[in-house]
Amino acid sequence: MRLPEFSFHEPLTLDQAFATIKKNNGNARFLAGGTDLVPLMKFGLETPSMIVSLKKIEGLKGIAEDNGYAMIGALTTLREIISSTVISGKLPALSEAAMAVAAPPVWNVATLGGNIRQQTRCVYYNQSRAWRLEKEPCFKAGGNVCHAVPRGKKCFSVYCGDIAPALIALDAAATISGMAGPAEVRLIDLFSNDGLSPFTLEKNTIITGIKIPVPGAASRSGYAKLRVRSAIDYPLVSAAASVALDKDSIITGVKLALSAVGPAPVAIDLNGVLVGVRIDTADFTALKDVLPKKTQIADNLALPGSYRRKMLSVIAKKAIMKAAERAAEKETI
Amino acid sequence: MNNNDLKYVGKPVPRKDGPLKATGGAQYTVDISLPGMLVGKVLRSPYPHARILNIDTSQAKKLPGVKAVVTSADSLKVKHGFIDTPRYPADQYPIAVDMVRHAGEEIAGVAAIDEDTANEALSLIHVEYERLPAVFDPEEAMKLDAPEIHPNHPKVSDPYKNIGGKIETAFGDIEKAFTGSYLIREDKFYCQIRTHGYMEPQATVASWDHSSKLNVWTSSMGVFLKRARLARTLGLPFGSVRILKTYVGGAFGGKIDLYGHEYIASLLSMKCRLPVKIVYTREEVFKAARHGQPLIVEIKTGVKRDGTILGQQIRTINDSGAYRGSGVVAIFLAWGFAMAPYRIPSMQYEGYSVYTNNLVRAPQRGHGAPKMRFAAESQFDVIAEELGMDPIDFRLKNARNPGDMLPNGDSVKNFGLKECIAKVAEKTDFKAKYEAALKERHSGSTIKRGIGIGTTAYFSGSLVYPNSSTVIVRFNDDASVSVMTGALDIGQGCETVISQIVAEELGVPLNEIHVHAADTETTPVDIGSWISGLTYVTGNAAKKAASHAMKKLLNVAAQELGSEVQELIALDKTIFVGHSPDRKISYGQAIAASIAKNKGDCIIGEGHFRTMKDEVSPPSLSTAKGRWTENYSNYAQVAEVEVDTETGMVRILKATTAHDCGFPVNPVLVEGQIDGQVSMGQGHILSEELRVEDGCVINPSFLEYKMPCALDMVETDYIDVITETYDKEHHYNTKEVGEGYVSGTVASVANAIYNAIGIRVKKTPVHPQDIIDALEKHEHGGKGDLTR
Numbered sequence A: 001m002r003l004p005e006f007s008f009h010e011p012l013t014l015d016q017a018f019a020t021i022k023k024n025n026g027n028a029r030f031l032a033g034g035t036d037l038v039p040l041m042k043f044g045l046e047t048p049s050m051i052v053s054l055k056k057i058e059g060l061k062g063i064a065e066d067n068g069y070a071m072i073g074a075l076t077t078l079r080e081i082i083s084s085t086v087i088s089g090k091l092p093a094l095s096e097a098a099m100a101v102a103a104p105p106v107w108n109v110a111t112l113g114g115n116i117r118q119q120t121r122c123v124y125y126n127q128s129r130a131w132r133l134e135k136e137p138c139f140k141a142g143g144n145v146c147h148a149v150p151r152g153k154k155c156f157s158v159y160c161g162d163i164a165p166a167l168i169a170l171d172a173a174a175t176i177s178g179m180a181g182p183a184e185v186r187l188i189d190l191f192s193n194d195g196l197s198p199f200t201l202e203k204n205t206i207i208t209g210i211k212i213p214v215p216g217a218a219s220r221s222g223y224a225k226l227r228v229r230s231a232i233d234y235p236l237v238s239a240a241a242s243v244a245l246d247k248d249s250i251i252t253g254v255k256l257a258l259s260a261v262g263p264a265p266v267a268i269d270l271n272g273v274l275v276g277v278r279i280d281t282a283d284f285t286a287l288k289d290v291l292p293k294k295t296q297i298a299d300n301l302a303l304p305g306s307y308r309r310k311m312l313s314v315i316a317k318k319a320i321m322k323a324a325e326r327a328a329e330k331e332t333i
Numbered sequence B: 001m002n003n004n005d006l007k008y009v010g011k012p013v014p015r016k017d018g019p020l021k022a023t024g025g026a027q028y029t030v031d032i033s034l035p036g037m038l039v040g041k042v043l044r045s046p047y048p049h050a051r052i053l054n055i056d057t058s059q060a061k062k063l064p065g066v067k068a069v070v071t072s073a074d075s076l077k078v079k080h081g082f083i084d085t086p087r088y089p090a091d092q093y094p095i096a097v098d099m100v101r102h103a104g105e106e107i108a109g110v111a112a113i114d115e116d117t118a119n120e121a122l123s124l125i126h127v128e129y130e131r132l133p134a135v136f137d138p139e140e141a142m143k144l145d146a147p148e149i150h151p152n153h154p155k156v157s158d159p160y161k162n163i164g165g166k167i168e169t170a171f172g173d174i175e176k177a178f179t180g181s182y183l184i185r186e187d188k189f190y191c192q193i194r195t196h197g198y199m200e201p202q203a204t205v206a207s208w209d210h211s212s213k214l215n216v217w218t219s220s221m222g223v224f225l226k227r228a229r230l231a232r233t234l235g236l237p238f239g240s241v242r243i244l245k246t247y248v249g250g251a252f253g254g255k256i257d258l259y260g261h262e263y264i265a266s267l268l269s270m271k272c273r274l275p276v277k278i279v280y281t282r283e284e285v286f287k288a289a290r291h292g293q294p295l296i297v298e299i300k301t302g303v304k305r306d307g308t309i310l311g312q313q314i315r316t317i318n319d320s321g322a323y324r325g326s327g328v329v330a331i332f333l334a335w336g337f338a339m340a341p342y343r344i345p346s347m348q349y350e351g352y353s354v355y356t357n358n359l360v361r362a363p364q365r366g367h368g369a370p371k372m373r374f375a376a377e378s379q380f381d382v383i384a385e386e387l388g389m390d391p392i393d394f395r396l397k398n399a400r401n402p403g404d405m406l407p408n409g410d411s412v413k414n415f416g417l418k419e420c421i422a423k424v425a426e427k428t429d430f431k432a433k434y435e436a437a438l439k440e441r442h443s444g445s446t447i448k449r450g451i452g453i454g455t456t457a458y459f460s461g462s463l464v465y466p467n468s469s470t471v472i473v474r475f476n477d478d479a480s481v482s483v484m485t486g487a488l489d490i491g492q493g494c495e496t497v498i499s500q501i502v503a504e505e506l507g508v509p510l511n512e513i514h515v516h517a518a519d520t521e522t523t524p525v526d527i528g529s530w531i532s533g534l535t536y537v538t539g540n541a542a543k544k545a546a547s548h549a550m551k552k553l554l555n556v557a558a559q560e561l562g563s564e565v566q567e568l569i570a571l572d573k574t575i576f577v578g579h580s581p582d583r584k585i586s587y588g589q590a591i592a593a594s595i596a597k598n599k600g601d602c603i604i605g606e607g608h609f610r611t612m613k614d615e616v617s618p619p620s621l622s623t624a625k626g627r628w629t630e631n632y633s634n635y636a637q638v639a640e641v642e643v644d645t646e647t648g649m650v651r652i653l654k655a656t657t658a659h660d661c662g663f664p665v666n667p668v669l670v671e672g673q674i675d676g677q678v679s680m681g682q683g684h685i686l687s688e689e690l691r692v693e694d695g696c697v698i699n700p701s702f703l704e705y706k707m708p709c710a711l712d713m714v715e716t717d718y719i720d721v722i723t724e725t726y727d728k729e730h731h732y733n734t735k736e737v738g739e740g741y742v743s744g745t746v747a748s749v750a751n752a753i754y755n756a757i758g759i760r761v762k763k764t765p766v767h768p769q770d771i772i773d774a775l776e777k778h779e780h781g782g783k784g785d786l787t788r
C-alpha cells in the first residue's frame, strides 16, 4: 500500500512549526513516531497535505523528576519510558502500560505524545480503501451508517491507547502549545468522547509534555490489559489503578481508569467502594454492576462486545490488586 | 552397515540455505528485477456472486504509463482445477468469464510502469455487475432453496443443491457393529477457516522472451505442476513455458495450484512483450487467495464394554468455496485420517464437498487431518470417560499394531503408534496429572490446569501429478558433485536433505555437493513439495542416482586398480583395495580415467522413484478404493494447558510429541517441523479465524488475524520412536513429518481443556468468550458443550 502525496516539514522550534502551518495554510498532521499516523495514511483514512515532523524540535524529549513531579517530554519514546527506573519505581502503571503497547520494535519509535493522541479504532474503519469499497461508508468515513451498531446514530470507534488510562489513574496533566500559546490540561480533558473527533484539542495543537505528581510511598499503581496474543494486539479492555494504603493495608484511596471501552478512556469514580477495607478482604463484586454502565462497548474489535463488557470488572480487579500489592510491599517492578 | 557408521544421514545437519537466508542473499520472487519490468495489478470483484454485464477498460488503456490491460476477452477461456479428472473436470477460469462467484475473484489485470499508475489504471476500469443472491454456509448451500452456484455434480442424486463432489465408502457390517455395541456416541464438530500464514505473499514474475518462450518465477510448492497448468490455460506447449527456481517464504499448502495472478502476469507479458511482476499485498492474500478447509464432522462410534471400537459412521461436509479447489480431496483424505491410526472393524463414511460463495480452498498443512482427528480424538475421550477408562488405555486398546492391513490394501508396516502413546504418557506423567486436574476442578483457584492427548497417522507421499521424481547426480572433474533435482525447497530444507543423502552414498562432504534445483527446463521432473512425499520419493531418487554414479566410479576404480569391486573401500574421496590399502586411486583420477577409457563417460548417475510402483493410479475420490501410501507416520502428542476461568484465556504450557517418522534423515529438521506445527495447531485451536461477513474477509491483516506471535510460542519436547534403519541395498523408509502433528496439537489441547474445566470443545477456535459462556452455563446448572 502506498502513501498519498504530501509536503514534508521539519521545524526546529515550536514557533517555526506553527509558522510553517500558517504559511502553507494546509491541512497539517504532526509526525512523531508515525506508527499510528502512517498506517492511517496508507489506508487513505488520513490525507494531510502537509506533514510537520516534531522530531527535530528541541526540548520535547526526556524524563526528569522536578519538585514532586515527573516531567516527560511528548517525544520521549516508549523504550525510554520503559527503561526509566524513576518510572518503573514510582509510576509502575506507566511503565507497564508502555510495555503493553504493540511489540518491542514499535517501542523504539513510538512516542508518548503520539500514543496519547492516537486515533480511535474500529474493525470496520481501520481498513484499506479497497476493503471499505465493499461496504457503504460509515459515519467515521463520512457516511451515514454504523456497521458495528447497525441502528446506531453515532460512532462507537474505540480509543485503544494503553498509556492514557495509566496517566489518568496517576492524575497526570498534559502541557500543550498551540497558536494561542501554552496551556496545561488534565489528561482526561484531552478526550471528547466522540468517536468521530475524539480529541478536544484545538486544531494544530502540540502536546509538549506530561506532568505526573510523584506519589508517596503508600501509593502505587498497576496496569492490566486483556488481549489475545502476548504482543502486537491493542487492548480489548484495559485498566489502570492507583491504590493508596495505610500502614495496616487498609485502602485509603483508589483511582481507576479504563481504556478500550468506548471512544475515550474513562475515569471511574468508585464512590468510596473499596475504601476503608483491607485489601485482602476487599469485595469487588460492586465493580460488576458499576463498570458496564460507564462504558460504550460495541462489537467492533477482535472479540465481541458482550465478552468485553464481562471482562471490565475482571481486568479492573487485576489492575487494582497489582497496585495494592505493590503499595503493600513498596515494591518496584 | 550399522546406523552408527553413517556420516551424513541421520545427523542434525544445519540447513544449507541458512546463511544465505539469514544474510539476505536468497533471492525471492519479489527480489527479481528484469530490464523493462512492469508492475502488474489485478482488479477483483467486490461482490461474492454477480453476473458481469460489461467491462470497460478504454480509460485505463489510455492512461499514460499503462502498457497492457487484459480481461477474459484476451484469454482462451480454458478452465483449470486442482482436480481435473473425468469425474471432476476443471471448473474455474483463471480470469472471470461473465460471472464471479466469490469476492476477490480476478476480473482484469493491468501492467504499468509503476505501482501508482497500475493502481490508478485499476480505478479506471468500469465493471457493470448484476448482483446475485449468495450463500456462505455449506449446510445452507445444500438446501434446495439456496442460490445455485454451480449445478450439482451429475453423479450425485441426493436431494441437495450445490454439491461439487461426494465420496462414499464402507467396510465391515456397520449395522451389526452398532447393534452389538455397549455404548454408542454421536457428536458433531466444526472447524473454522484458517489461512496458511506464509510470510512471503504470493508473487510472480512472467517474462515472454524474444524466442517466444514464457519464463516464470513464482512463489510456489513445485514447478512442474505450475508449468502444466499455465501451459494448458495459455494454450502453449509445455516446452514453451519455463518455471525457474526462486526462494520461497513458506507455503503450507497455499501455493500449489495455479493462481489467477500467475496466469494474468503471463497474459500481460505476452501482450506487451515486457516482463511483468505481480506481488500481492497482505490484504490481497487474505481477501483473494485460497485458504484452508472448514470441515464439519459428524461422527458416531460404537464400542464394547471393554472399550474395543466396533464401528464408526462418519459424515463430513466441506465448504469448498466458489470452485471445487481441493474440496473433494479434503473429504477423501478425512476418511483416511479416520481409518488409519486405529482398528475400526466396520466403517461407513460419506463426505460432501459443497459450493458456497466463499473463497476457494487449497490444501492446508494436514489437509483434513486436524479436523478429523480433533473430532475422533475428542469423542474417544468422551467414550473413555463414559466407560470409566482413562484416555491412554482406551487408545492403547484400539491403536493399530505393526503389520495391520488397512481396508484399502495398505499395510501400516512398522507402525509405532502404540509405543508413541505409551512413551508420551509416561514422559508427561499423564495419568497422575489427569487425575490431579479432575480433583482440582472443584478447588477455589481461578486458574485450572489440564492435560490431554491427541494422535494421528499420516500418509507419506501418494500418487499425484507428476507422480514421480528423478534426480541426476554428476561428478565434476574435481570430484565435487552437482545434483540436478526438480524439487523446490519451500523452507522445509529439502535441498539439505537431498545433499545429505547424496553425500552419504558418495562419501563426498556436504559442502562439495552443489544442488541445482527446481527449473522445468534444466532439472528432471519432481513430485513437488506437497503430499508429504518429498523426502521419501525424491530422497530415494537421489539415493538411487548417487549409488548409480558410485557404482560407475567403483567400476572404473576396479579396472584401474586391477581388483574386484567388492574388494574396494571408498573413504575421503579415495578408493582403496581393502586388503592392500596402498593400492588406491582418488575420485578425481578415477573420473579422469573414466573419461579417457570409458568412451568419455564423465560419471553421471540417474535415479527415479515412484511410490507404490505396482499401483497404476491414485485412489478413487468417489469410493476411496485403491492404495494410498507405502509408509504411515504416526504420533502421539500431549498438551498441558492452563485455563483462566475469569478471562476464558487458555495458555498451552507444553506440548510433548512422541513421533515415528521412520528413518529421520535430519533429526533437527524433524524437530523444526514439530515446533512449526505445534504453533499452527495452537493458532487453529485457540485464536486463528478468518472473519467473513457476506463473503468478504473483514480481518485481512496479521494485526486482526490472530496468528500466534513469537512470544506465544509453546515449550516443546520430543520423544523419538525410530522404526526404520538405513539399509545400503534398499531404499529409505522415511515417513511424513511435515503435516500430521498439527492434528495432535488441536486434539490434545481440546482434550486438555476438558480435563481442566469439564467442558467439551466441539468447535474451533476456542475463543475466550466461548469458555466464559460455557462456564456460566455450567454454573447455572446447565451442561452443554462448547459448540457453535
Ligand SMILES: Cc1cc2nc3c(=O)[nH]c(=O)nc-3n(C[C@H](O)[C@H](O)[C@H](O)COP(=O)(O)OP(=O)(O)OC[C@H]3O[C@@H](n4cnc5c(N)ncnc54)[C@H](O)[C@@H]3O)c2cc1C
Binding pocket: A029, A030, A031, A032, A033, A034, A035, A036, A037, A038, A039, A054, A074, A075, A078, A100, A101, A102, A103, A106, A109, A110, A111, A112, A113, A114, A115, A116, A117, A118, A119, A160, A161, A162, A163, A205, A206, A207, A208, A232, A233, A234, A235, B703
Ligand atoms: C502493530 C501495531 C500495534 C499497536 N498496538 C498498540 C497497543 O497495543 N497499544 C497502544 O496504545 N497503541 C498501539 N499501537 C499504536 C501506536 O503505535 C502507538 O500508540 C504509538 O505510541 C503512537 O506513537 P507515535 O509516536 O508513533 O505516533 P504518530 O503516529 O507519530 O502520531 C499519532 C497521532 O498523534 C499525533 N501526534 C503525535 N505526537 C503529537 C504531539 N506531541 N502533539 C500532538 N499531536 C501529536 C499525530 O499527528 C498523529 O495524529 C500499535 C501500532 C501498531 C502499528
Ligand code: SF4
Binding pocket: A121, A122, A123, A124, A125, A138, A139, A140, A141, A145, A146, A147, A148, A149, A154, A155, A156, A157, A195, A300
Ligand atoms: S463504530 Fe460505526 S461509525 Fe464508528 S468507525 Fe465503526 S462502523 Fe464506523
